Amino acid sequence: MSLDIFFNPKTIAIVGVSRNPNKIGHIIFKNLIYAGFKEALYIVNPNAEEILDMKSYRAVTEIKEKVDLAIIAVPAESVIKVVEQCGKKQIKQVVIVSSGFSEIGNAKLEEDLKKALQKHKISAIGPNCLGIYDAYTKINTMFLPSFKMNTPKKGFTALVSQSGAVGSALLDLASKKGHGISKFISYGNAADIDESDILEYLALDENTKVISIYIEGLKNGKKFMQTAKRVSKIKPIIALKGGITEASKQATISHTGSLAGTPEIYKKAFKQAGIIEVFSLEDLFIHARVLERSIVPQGNRTMVITVSGGYGILVLDELYRNNIPLAEFSKESVNLLKKQLPGIATIANPLDLTGGAANETYKLAIETALNDKNIDIVIVVLLYQIPLLTQEIVKIISDLNAMAKKPILVVATGGDLTEKIKDQLEKNNVVCLEFPEQAADAVKYLAEYSKIKTSK
């Protein structure tokens, strides 16, 4: 099913726009004006003639022009009536942000809603959701005031979240960190469009290179796993499963059609479906970005180039915990490095260039690692505090990265100047991590995806 019109509607009706600026319909209305949709908007409120200088309609059926998408923000008990009116008006896409359905026990109301949607062949996201955001078209159905949160720039990670707040907080953080996003989808109760439909759609979305998902419980586990198995061959899916305590497990099991069970069952199912599982929101945030930007390695033999013994050891420790093999330089590389870097005591892994390293030392070491057939992934510890490094290092690493056929992962910890260097590297598509362990974890996930991609 294509969800294209959801993300690129020519005309939008918002149903339930209150005069009260704190009400969700009003917030969505303002956000869409702010996002540049003023000319495309129709607002519906049976009790108002005009809101913020815009004509208000009594019902969608009163709008004369064609409407591509309706955003429904009325109380739960009025949603079905609005859906019926959308049906009459031939609106085929609706986002239902209203809550008050199965999530508070109103299963009957949700069933009736489903029937109404099916009757009129309407595709729906929701109810009980934040809806969607698209960084390219700027469509935004989130009822969070735009002066309170920023939306990220264009990028290639799709964020799918059962929890609206988890999604919107990550979007706001992404904007701050300069991370890009393709699409955001908070699908709530999934009365119609569910996780599998979304995966299916994002698999072919050309702006999406990686799909990151926060899931609490699945509506239809089998369908999801089958879909994920296909989609994960096309692009990486990285997922965080929330709800591993007894209490939340109970809640999941009681959902009809949910994939019930322990974290272990999810772990196994995710693995079979080719989904990369992470165990914290921070890891979901960081490693979706890594998967978006990195090329897929051919294997997992990792070389660590460092200028600090401590950082080398800390990366090695985490690689060890992650069961990642250390690469060894070939004889040719060893000879080359010995000749070109006479000041380095031992050519080993980690390769410690020492605090006396200059731009050219890094260049030689990284180049040698990239050319070495015994190495699949290169971690570069870049501590910009050391004396001889200059701004030029950005161009050196960016150029090497642009030509590289294996992933380069830069670790850089520091203050303003380090942040500046990292920003420039990131603009040139170099993957940068803040802490040594994060780079070693990135290796784990990249190697995992390499296996998924090549498995049958």
Add this chain to the structure above:
Amino acid sequence: MSLDIFFNPKTIAIVGVSRNPNKIGHIIFKNLIYAGFKEALYIVNPNAEEILDMKSYRAVTEIKEKVDLAIIAVPAESVIKVVEQCGKKQIKQVVIVSSGFSEIGNAKLEEDLKKALQKHKISAIGPNCLGIYDAYTKINTMFLPSFKMNTPKKGFTALVSQSGAVGSALLDLASKKGHGISKFISYGNAADIDESDILEYLALDENTKVISIYIEGLKNGKKFMQTAKRVSKIKPIIALKGGITEASKQATISHTGSLAGTPEIYKKAFKQAGIIEVFSLEDLFIHARVLERSIVPQGNRTMVITVSGGYGILVLDELYRNNIPLAEFSKESVNLLKKQLPGIATIANPLDLTGGAANETYKLAIETALNDKNIDIVIVVLLYQIPLLTQEIVKIISDLNAMAKKPILVVATGGDLTEKIKDQLEKNNVVCLEFPEQAADAVKYLAEYSKIKTSK
């Protein structure tokens, strides 16, 4: 042993100040001028009359005035000669930044250095180290150009690091994040002053509320553990042990007098000594800060107040992994909350105030949790994106925190505005974390310290 004069010298000689601005002695010289020590400085270089308009001495013995501290930055083979001259000149404190001793196999040279130090009763930090930084007195012996890294403001965490680069990178990061530091000590080979001496000193340092340590191998494990056992009753010690791979284990074992062995042995030893062990540099950075700012809880029963179901679940999941019990509201609290918050469906843990929460809703919930005897620690998920929250929430939480007799841990994820709110909260000494799992980990470490503090 008091190390006071190291951190507050009236006069300082830098031995080995080259004309070359990239050499370490020169960098230290410039950094100390930049830090305001110009009037206190003497520089020594046998081959120069003047460097940067300052008179250069041929040897410390030529300086007429009393010298409190010498910073030695000459090649390894000249260090002992300089130490002898310091002896003659009655300089009792030296920081030896020079490398080229036991770390590259020159054990004999280090033994001779030890003897020279003992002969003249000189206290020494190093060799092979970055030395010290004090955010209060501004003394700084790090040979990293000050235009390339920032130093943090005054705070209450001491950072002790065997690895210089690990320490300086964290200092630079701390400056960026607005975290304060009391003292930084990079002690290198510990030919004289070792980890235990430093612990002993920091235990009584009034600017230090928490000691964070990065350790690779211990010189004298037994002494360290005995010291830590005492010091950890006075203030928290949080440590990261680097080097768990076979290769680095071998290196540790081959050190005479080191506490050799597996990560398991360290784990057990740390536990016995009352040291809080972390397993990543990020955790060392984040949780030292938490321990610095939080009061010590009486127990570990934790209440989660949230406005997002997803965040509540993610905090609970990590509490569960950490084996932390969920607190239950007392009957009185339940009744109070039911009455005052009629919109909240269930009074449970997590207490979900929903996205409709306002400042006053938070105030009531936090206040009730603080007054409830069944609760030891309160986690507050503060998602500033939700519509009704205003700036006023900073004062509300800060005031509650100032009066609280139990820890409040705020989790806030977001962009510019969220950062602003967090900065203000942090200025008022409220502990803020970025991701839900970090708050649950903070509970683990706080609870661990509560046990350490009260154990016999």
